[in-house]
Amino acid sequence: MSLQVPNHPKKRVCSLYSDDELLDEDDPDFPPWQTERIVNLPESGSFSLPDSGRLSTPVKEDTSQLSSVIKMGWLDKNPPQGALYYQRRWVKLEVDYLRYFDNEKEVYSKGFISTAFITSVSSVGEVKFEVATKNRTFIFRAENEDERNEWLTELRNCTGGPKRPLTLISGSPLTPDYSGYLELRGLRSKLFTVVASDKVLLYKNAEDYNIGVGITFIDMNVGNVKDSDRRSFDLTTPYRIFSFIAESEQSREQWVQAMRNAIGEALSNSEVVEQIWTEPSNSFCADCGAPKPDWATINLCVVICKQCAGEHRGLGPSISKVRSLKMDKKIWTEELIQVFLKLGNKRVNSFWAANVPPSEALSPSSCSEDRRRFISNKYRQGKYRKYHALYGNQTELNNALCINVQCSDLLETLSLIFCGADVNCSTGMANCPSPESLASAHSQPLQAELIKHNLNTELPQLQTEPDMDLKYYPPPPCVSYEGYLFKTASMGRAVAERKMKEEFSRRWCMLNDGTFSYYEHDKSTNPNGTLKASEIVCLAVDAPEKHGYDFTFELYSESERIYLFGTDEPDSHKEWVKCIAKTFIPATAEPLLRLSFERIGRLKCKDGLNLQKSKVGWFALAGSTLHVYLENSKGEEIHLRKLNELSIQQDNEVLVLVEKGRTLYIEGERKLDFAGWCGAIQAAAGSGGDTLSQQQLTDTDIPIIVLSCIDYITQCGLTSEGIYRKSGVNSRVAALCDRFRRDARSLRLKEGEHQVDDVSNTLKRFFRELEEGLFTSEYAYSWLSITALQDENDKISEYKALLDRLPRVNKATLQALINHLYCVQRFSELNQMNLHNLAIVFGPTLFQTDGKDYTAGRAIEDLIQHYTLIFEVDEQQLDRQLKEIKAIIQMREGHPKFPKPGGNGHFICTVYLEELKDTAEQHVKIPGSMTAAELAYEVLDRRNIPVKDKDYWSCWEVCEEIERPLHYQERVLPILHSAGNESHLLIKKQPAMDAMINYLATKLDVSKNGMMKFREERSILGLGLPSGNFHDRYFILNVTSLRMYKDVRSHRPEREWVVKSLKIYLGIKKKLRPPTCWGLTVVCESKKQEKPERQQWYLCCETQSEMREWYATFLSIQNDGNLWSQDGVQQNRVSRALPDTRHGNVSLIPLRGSENEMRNSVAAFSQDALALLRDLR
């Protein structure tokens, strides 16, 4: 029988499989490289690795391995299953493993046996010996008797006896950090792969792993892991590349992470830990007793295992400061190490664990829930500690501490501190005022060290409530927090879809010194990514279970990225959210942090009367309330359900919130977080449910749906016969109810579009279906019982008493409704709905009864009849209201198609008719939907100016010497918002319109080319001073772009603009010295870029008609040929909005003039509300 001679490793393919594997001899699928094998028969069944995996680097013995080798040498090995031949093997015995190799240069074994699984070692026959495990026996043959005996002795020494290493517990497999089947490229079947501590071990299958017989293992101190493509990754060592293929991308990530953790483990420094373990009790976890703990908490002075360390971290750094004995080398000063050596787990536990009931004690195999409970009991609550004799006596404790730090008794200090002595107490000595300085002064550096780490420690506190985990422990002022979170790849767009668990990767996250970093794992030194607190602009908390992880939150960065983090732990989620928010919210907005917000962050906004300058604001959205802290101002709350108006304007760049007395413009400085805020604010501003207070409300606490319907009926329905009695069209009523429910604010009831009876029935249905009812289920019966009273005065006082018991919203709503019904019956000669008729309809509706008896009706009758007394109404005000209604009715008789006044919360601005002077001033209330044509006709109507055909009245935006007629369909409000101080709106005719329309009519296509003089606004040294001169250029204008060429013959344009992004004003400022008086000023605002840019340049034409042609072509392109309304005046008159007759919700924008001027004009406007209506007649 020939023995195998080791071949040169570079030439041969290395078999990584155990010899006793005889498989696949005739398998046609067998990898082709198998044929390259030089080795003959006996091993042909083994799986082998392709040569490509081997590196050409010269193989050198890994010296770090040598140290642990107990014995090595050549032996002949007999594969167990009765084969007769022997193979020559290089065999190495280490404490934990017996390994055999092809030759002495090999780094990766052909097989290994965990010494922990070896049950017996015995000599068998001549120079042979047997290594037996429970299931398998390996036979080796030495060269001689002495050699065999040496092997026997060493093997016996390390498989039994007291030297048994702690890492492996006899007969049980090592605890893997990660394990599973992995494909090794080139191999047909998968290998059972185990990542444990600092090694990656390969087994043929899980069964082999369970019996401790493997193929090889890779020491990760020489490893490097790289993703290669979707599912595969390489584990590179200086000797070989192991190319693995995982089952999925997700699985690959986990493997890569696990292997990188192992590298971290391998590279960690063992100097400190070795030193700490020299105190024997420190080599077992202080909490669970697990061997070789390599973590510690430096303020509690216990050495703990990795798993317990995880739970300690959960307590937060104010309770337990967790540090690694292997990685956090910097923290381990000589003093701190000495503290741990002097104290030691055993002595420290004599304090911390003096009273642990055996039933509550941990073991190394305890589950994480038990661990969490125990560790929280032990340190957060101090439940098991040995109480100091002075416990509860603060002064005595402090005194004792000051005395004790002068001696070396560390345990006493520990006991004093954690029984309540104040480490920051005053010693009463000027030269060493604190216990820490006192200790130093008395040459007790270890005492000083112990105190130093407990300066901000939260003391243990027994809690009576069992659910202590929910308590929130605020981190110390300099926020630091760490722990595992699950993270998806950062995104450049909103997270619309549900992210499954597979899309998250586990990351070790740290919050420290104003930086949030995430790492591959808790031992990584280089973060995978960091976010400075100053870069975080928004933190959004998702609704639970929005994604695969139950609790998630999003971080929005300045640079437009979204980072999504998740966890299944609600407490950890809560803690992270609070801590991160705390790092980026400034102290001035600190109260925001106490809210249970769903979104918090910074936004730019304008408000009040200063619309020129944006401010930075800090916002938090909690429920339906938006909390705001603006620069240099106190916090404010905006009740979103009570907004008058909520709209997004200017191409989704400004969110306008109009509430009582003010308007807030939130600007979209960045796209992502702004979009998030818009969505969240809109959602929060919607109705929250079916009770009265959950509706969108006005600032007077009345549901918008109620007020909208009442307003509409007041405007259009008071003369409608049988109003509230006639039924509407059921499907339309249902649709209206639904629209209101979705967003009452956005629905404007319009005459023509909505029918009076549909609206009246919508109001009734709302009250009938209202959860709890208007009178509340609690008090409804009391209201009804009052009707039985005989004395009217008794009735009234009883009703008043009940009214005061109604919730605010119910009371306000009831008053608004009864006021309305009072008005309706005052006009009963027109609508036939007298007191009694209304009561019959509204009694059962409001009390939600079946209407079989008239009690409910009687109650409503009482309320309407005694309206002024019960609600204590100001008679004068009521008179005014009735007068207004009369005016409306009269006006409607004169103008049958007269529109109703708009909703609430519009803007009043000053508009001029034909010229800029006081007598031409008009104050117009401008709703968001108002178009330029509507505004123009509004002003003309007021001045009673008849409009003739071809008058082309337009609304002009005038800015000093240049002006621009607004397109008739252009919305006015955004122009007001963007207009500068020097701009104003002017209503005047557009004299050239006819000429332009005629010119365009002659053209076959809209385009124009020709020469113009061009000048650009250039800034000199960034000062924005105009410079440069007008130069002749050739222009080509077509439906998409305006191109500028140096001259007619040029092929390539010098410049090119998108026509629709240009705003073209007529005229050029005189100080620019335009060469002709037929000029155009062109403003180009690019909104697409991150910072909006405003460019201005000038075009000059030779003649007026030339300019008109260019201008007409521009307008035609920009408005798709629609220059002037086909229907002309009539349509604009019909659809335009009139000012509201009520002025409670007026918001103001000064388009011109000082704040005072503006106030005066508004005051004049408000004083006599009906004056407006009179003007119209």
Ligand SMILES: [Zn+2]
């Ligand atoms: Zn432990």
